[in-house]
Amino acid sequence: AQSVTQLDSHVSVSEGTPVLLRCNYSSSYSPSLFWYVQHPNKGLQLLLKYTSAATLVKGINGFEAEFKKSETSFHLTKPSAHMSDAAEYFCVVTPGTNAGKSTFGDGTTLTVKP
Amino acid sequence: ETGVTQSPTHLIKTRGQQVTLRCSSQSGHNTVSWYQQALGQGPQFIFQYYREEENGRGNFPPRFSGLQFPNYSSELNVNALELDDSALYLCASSPAGADTQYFGPGTRLTVL
Numbered sequence: 421a422q423s424v425t426q427l428d429s430h431v432s433v434s435e436g437t438p439v440l441l442r443c444n445y446s447s448s449y450s451p452s453l454f455w456y457v458q459h460p461n462k463g464l465q466l467l468l469k470y471t472s473a474a475t476l477v478k479g480i481n482g483f484e485a486e487f488k489k490s491e492t493s494f495h496l497t498k499p500s501a502h503m504s505d506a507a508e509y510f511c512v513v514t515p516g517t518n519a520g521k522s523t524f525g526d527g528t529t530l531t532v533k534p
Numbered sequence: 535e536t537g538v539t540q541s542p543t544h545l546i547k548t549r550g551q552q553v554t555l556r557c558s559s560q561s562g563h564n565t566v567s568w569y570q571q572a573l574g575q576g577p578q579f580i581f582q583y584y585r586e587e588e589n590g591r592g593n594f595p596p597r598f599s600g601l602q603f604p605n606y607s608s609e610l611n612v613n614a615l616e617l618d619d620s621a622l623y624l625c626a627s628s629p630a631g632a633d634t635q636y637f638g639p640g641t642r643l644t645v646l
Contacts, residue, residue: 463639524576
């Protein structure tokens with residue numbers, strides 16, 4: 421069994437300030453963890469993934485995430501928010517290497533103020 | 535390289551009708567998964583197909599069924615539509631054993 425909890429349904433930041441989107445997970449397997457972004461009326465785009473290699477994962481558009489097994493967390497960060505970062509973000513857990521049977525969090529809406 | 539495509543983009547049906555949604559997998563991908571994304575929620579896993587056989591199912595009733603064809607394209611069928619079936623339906627493909635799946639743009643289904 422696996423589950424994902426995104427701790428904030430909405431996050432609002434000013435442009436140029438840091439972004440932190442929080443995610444906790446549980447899994448009976450050694451999980452693979454992902455962050456996806458979804459812009460309005462667009463499909464899901466993969467930001468980054470953790471699959472048992474380095475615990476600090478770098479993704480696209482300046483995003484990073486750190487896998488902390490002891491805290492069962494996989495928080496997403498970015499040093500400086502850009503207006504184009506405004507979107508819905510999903511934390512995802514997948515059992516092992518079976519990409520398809522994924523469990524998504526409920527999402528965090530990121531708002532970036534000018 | 536062609537990505538994952540889905541058709542139609544939008545669809546409107548009435549309660550009790552049946553619907554078929556289609557997905558064309560990314561080239562070389564023999565595994566396809568379907569997800570339902572209700573408004574304001576994260577996608578929920580419906581089922582996965584691998585080599586034309588169902589390979590896992592989420593918490594969805596039997597009126598949700600699927601097919602995968604030899605060319606790895608796929609269909610999602612929903613019978614006896616209910617108002618709560620209104621959602622964005624996403625398909626995602628991946629090579630077998632891969633840790634990453636690639637999503638199509640989705641089909642927006644509205645049930646009236």
